[in-house]
Amino acid sequence: MLKRLHIKTYGCQMNVYDSERIADVLAPHGYVTTASADDADLVVLNTCHIREKAAEKVYSELGRLRQLDRARRARGEKPLQLAVAGCVAQAEGEAMAERAPFLDVVVGPQSYHRLPELLAQRARARGAVVDTAFPVESKFDHLPVASTPSGVSAFLTVQEGCDKFCTFCVVPYTRGAEDSRPVAAVLAEARALVARGVRELTLLGQNVNAYHGHGPDGRTWGLGRLLRALAEIDGVWRLRYTTSHPADMDDDLIRAHGEVPAVMPYLHLPVQSGADPILAAMNRRGTADDYRRVVDRLRQARPDLALSSDFIVGFPGETDADFEATLRLVEDVGYAQAYSFKYSRRPGTPAAIMRKQVAEPIKAERLARLQALLQRQQQAFNAAMVGRTVQVLVERDGRKPGQRLGKSPYLQAVHFDAPETVVGRLVDVHVHAALPHSLAASCGERPSMGAVA
Ligand code: 5AD
Numbered sequence: 001m002l003k004r005l006h007i008k009t010y011g012c013q014m015n016v017y018d019s020e021r022i023a024d025v026l027a028p029h030g031y032v033t034t035a036s037a038d039d040a041d042l043v044v045l046n047t048c049h050i051r052e053k054a055a056e057k058v059y060s061e062l063g064r065l066r067q068l069d070r071a072r073r074a075r076g077e078k079p080l081q082l083a084v085a086g087c088v089a090q091a092e093g094e095a096m097a098e099r100a101p102f103l104d105v106v107v108g109p110q111s112y113h114r115l116p117e118l119l120a121q122r123a124r125a126r127g128a129v130v131d132t133a134f135p136v137e138s139k140f141d142h143l144p145v146a147s148t149p150s151g152v153s154a155f156l157t158v159q160e161g162c163d164k165f166c167t168f169c170v171v172p173y174t175r176g177a178e179d180s181r182p183v184a185a186v187l188a189e190a191r192a193l194v195a196r197g198v199r200e201l202t203l204l205g206q207n208v209n210a211y212h213g214h215g216p217d218g219r220t221w222g223l224g225r226l227l228r229a230l231a232e233i234d235g236v237w238r239l240r241y242t243t244s245h246p247a248d249m250d251d252d253l254i255r256a257h258g259e260v261p262a263v264m265p266y267l268h269l270p271v272q273s274g275a276d277p278i279l280a281a282m283n284r285r286g287t288a289d290d291y292r293r294v295v296d297r298l299r300q301a302r303p304d305l306a307l308s309s310d311f312i313v314g315f316p317g318e319t320d321a322d323f324e325a326t327l328r329l330v331e332d333v334g335y336a337q338a339y340s341f342k343y344s345r346r347p348g349t350p351a352a353i354m355r356k357q358v359a360e361p362i363k364a365e366r367l368a369r370l371q372a373l374l375q376r377q378q379q380a381f382n383a384a385m386v387g388r389t390v391q392v393l394v395e396r397d398g399r400k401p402g403q404r405l406g407k408s409p410y411l412q413a414v415h416f417d418a419p420e421t422v423v424g425r426l427v428d429v430h431v432h433a434a435l436p437h438s439l440a441a442s443c444g445e446r447p448s449m450g451a452v453a
């Protein structure tokens with residue numbers, strides 16, 4: 001009998017990838033995905049623990065789903081099964097099952113391949129079934145071949161976990177130690193994705209440039225070498241990777257940016273702060289000038305490279321002068337895009353108990369100033385595209401008739417009028433306006449290189 005599965009995903013791209021794999025794991029057990037919780041038999045919340053707000057959202061959503069379940073039971077309908085996956089599940093485990101006793105399953109990011117088994121156990125158990133172990137065997141050895149439909153662009157997890165222990169961050173606790181998938185497994189998954197029409201791969205890892213996978217030659221491969229091998233696969237037109245740590249940008253990876261045309265000239269390289277004392281307190285393993293040097297070397301290798309970053313304001317001990325240093329770094333580097341956050345105290349992390357926590361209004365004021373500057377830079381970057389020809393990987397139809405939608409090398413959304421046949425191809429378009437969330441362009445219908453595949 002078919003069962004309906006609704007997955008709600010919070011947080012990072014790794015969770016987006018995991019949610020697709022969860023659908024793949026459940027598909028052989030008769031689950032088909034549905035876009036709404038209302039008609040679902042099973043709802044999976046794939047959660048994020050990175051900041052307090054993200055984690056709290058889960059409990060309010062659980063409250064809503066519980067009401068839905070009660071209403072169904074009152075009408076004599078089938079009850080809703082409820083599973084929580086992801087990093088909140090990992091961090092809270094049994095405590096979550098106690099706080100929300102109506103849950104069926106609580107499963108961490110390393111064990112979701114066991115979901116069918118856990119759901120079966122639930123039928124026999126009295127309370128929620130909790131699995132937040134870090135199994136010795138990788139979940140990747142147990143996941144079925146991907147069956148979830150994907151478009152022209154797909155995520156591919158190559159590395160998981162983090163050994164960096166930045167003092168603000170829960171990731172090393174929720175995702176565990178760094179672990180890289182073997183090269184052969186990554187290449188096989190890439191080939192399978194390409195066979196299904198994928199042309200752009202975004203390699204994922206909490207610390208993706210720390211990748212050190214076992215190679216078919218018996219050696220350990222770094223990310224640069226992996227990118228070169230992926231670029232050799234017929235049908236791989238674009239490669240990206242995220243998220244990276246500045247300290248792990250090794251020479252070979254930097255060279256790959258200059259030598260491998262499929263590697264897109266756009267890199268998310270979080271710096272967090274521009275002040276050395278704060279970077280030290282964050283345990284970021286480098287100074288602001290170290291970061292500037294990495295950026296310089298990347299731009300020497302690939303002059304058209306654009307950057308994106310993450311920033312935290314109001315980290316414990318951050319002074320006005322420290323914050324000004326962050327603004328200076330932003331001015332020096334010039335970002336195409338960035339995410340910025342107020343520091344959020346996460347229980348169990350070293351920074352949570354540091355003295356000199358910054359008051360909320362100061363955090364808010366700094367965030368507003370930083371975001372205003374980043375916004376100006378983003379607008380200037382987008383405005384500079386006007387009048388230029390850019391290559392777009394066409395993803396789908398746009399909202400208006402005749403309109404198609406795709407991404408520039410810099411992940412800008414670009415829309416333009418063109419025949420349906422361009423979907424899935426690379427086309428050169430002429431940009432004539434930079435709108436708040438996209439670029440408007442026109443297409444001369446001259447499909448370029450990759451388009452003839
Ligand atoms: N408070 C605020 N921002 C945080 N991030 C991670 N942990 C915290 C925290 N405790 C941000 C960092 C990271 C991004 C994914 O989330 O900027 O790069």
Ligand code: SF4
Nearest residue numbers: 162164165166169171
């Ligand atoms: Fe968190 Fe730092 Fe690891 Fe990134 S590098 S996941 S910020 S601990």
